[in-house]
Amino acid sequence: MSRAETGTPVARTPSPLWSLGLLRSELATTFRRWRTLALLGVLAAVPVLVGIAVKIETGDGSPAGGGGGGEGPAFIAQVTNNGLFLVFTALAATLPFFLPMAVGVVAGDAIAGEANAGTLRYLLVAPAGRTRLLLTKYATTMVFCLAATLVVALSALAVGALLFPLGDLTTISGTRIGFAEGLGRALLIALAVAASLTGIAALGLFVSTLTNSGIAAMATTVGLLITVQILDQIPQLDALHPYLFSHYWLSFADLMREPVLWDDLTRNLGLQALYAAVFGSAAWARFTAKDINA
Amino acid sequence: MGPYESDDSTTARRRKAARYVVPVAVVGVAAGTIGLVPALADSGSPDLPKITAEQLVQKIAESDVQRLSGTVKITTDLGLPDLGGLEGALGGAGAPGGEGDGSAADPSAKLTELATGTHTLRVAADGPDRQRLSVLEDAAEYSLIHNGKDVWGYDSASNEVFHGTADDAGQHTGESPATPKDFAEQALKAVDDTTSVTVDGTAQVAGRDAYKLLIEPRQSGSTVGAISIAVDAKTGLPLKFTLTPASGGAAVIDAGFTRISYARPDAATFDFTPPKGAKVTEESEAGRPVTPQEEKDLAKGLEETFGKGAAGSEGAKGAEGPEGMKVIGEGWTSVAVLGTGESIPGGIPGGDEVGGDLGGFLDSLGDRVKGDFGSGTVFKTRLINALITDDGTVYAGAVTKEALVKAAESER
Known part of the structure; x- marks a missing residue:
């Protein structure tokens, strides 16, 4: 564990309350930013757009998805019959790009943004230590992952309840579950989606420690996201796919099977934990050894 | 350490570099685990009492597993060009009456897709009247459910339902033509004096101890190299079926349980009510013969496809x-x-x-x-x-x- 080595004799071992305070102030700074609010606003708008589009398309009684099967985001065919499915559709629609992009922006900005604004050294003057600051930044990013996912889910639930009927739902295996259990599954799915984003959050944080330009870090993270998504589509790279952080993202849909198929879900969690460990420790190695000039 | 401590810059630099050992070590441990776990899980050949090929074939024939649930992975590589949708269309057209205005939930069209690529299936059975087979797709599933008189096909991607009736409970076996058992039965029918049948050691399949039955054609001119069937040592149920071509290379058909349980599946597994708003196609509307026959045709179709x-x-x-x-x-x-x-x-x-x-x-x-x-x-x-x-x-x-x-x- 390394300190900022400011020579401050007091508070060598800050109390846990202290880092909680740091986390709280970080959260407040992040969520009060206009940029963050705008990102969350865009995310909240996606389910509204999807919901209205489905409503208009099916206004004449034709089923969504064209009946051909499998076009559009997952679950879209069921949305008209049960508004709860809009939650799943919205998450399936935002997970490939909107959600990770928002996380990439927040994570990429975490260290580099402070360095860019010249506030990083002030943060380090406080007797928190670099490791603690980094952990706080990562925790803040994870909270943002969860918040962003919940914003999409809640917005979808609200739109779904307004535009479509709610009630018992049919799992994709064809069995029926009650509305309460359906809500429970929706919450589990939101958690699974949020957990899917921890890998790119760690990656973004690492990139953020490499540069002093917030914009560069965000652009790199989002660029990496797009690159990985493209690589995941190339069949010749089949052997590589299970190690790409986005490969098991859509496994959250397995929570809608009866019984739940855990294989890919656990693989996804393991992969995200691996990315978090590798890039988290790389970020630590870089950040604690870095010359802070700004 | 801090940048202004670098009175001894070499030491400081070395210490900085040493930190990168941590992420490298994490990658190393992960790679080691990924490499080792499958090796450990593949716990080799269990010790089982010796058995002759005849006894093993007899065991399969006597096997009477009524209740099971499990996951089957089936990989078929016939070496066909991947024609995607076109192939599906051709396969559908090959099935009798396939030109009827197709429902996405139509079993014949759906199960033909199994003829290429890798698919994960879930099977469950509880006696002769209740079975289900689900083909797992990305964020969707196709389920074929037989419960008493009803046969339901449900395609979750398009939210379409196919409904048929099994008139004679006995006639409608509901056996999916995709489980290792179905393949094994077909292979065993082929056993005659032109075939060599041997027991080829033991293996573990889906956590069960199993004997391996090896079937090889004696005649030259066949494209079939060998058929290997893993048979559950306790229940006699075929757990894995592998057909390798005479030309070598990857298996043409590889169907095996990855998970199996002989406990009675939850009764709700076989309940199906069409979801609200789903498009339901009755088999009579589809202008085709009844489903039991169709299932047979299907089985035949798959046999024909698989050879x-x-x-x-x-x-x-x-x-x-x-x-x-x-x-x-x-x-x-x-x-x-x-x-x-x-x-x-x-x-x-x-x-x-x-x-x-x-x-x-x-x-x-x-x-x-x-x-x-x-x-x-x-x-x-x-x-x-x-x-x-x-x-x-x-x-x-x-x-x-x-x-x-x-x-x-x-x-x-």
């Missing part, structure tokens, strides 16, 4: 085959002959029938051959080869091109 080889002497029972079909030869090298105008197994129409540009395209997929029978085109896959002569006769079987030409010549 007379897997079915072996199936071909020898020509009387049961589609009308107009004749069989030359016996055992593994039997070749089916079909006249003109009949439906063609495998759904590959001859170039002549299609005519025009598409006909030329189809011809370009095969090899032109000449013989006493005139000339024709050989369409090849890794298992099944078919010779379509210019006068429209089709010779098909799990035999090499040479054997096919010879069969066609002997016919004249």
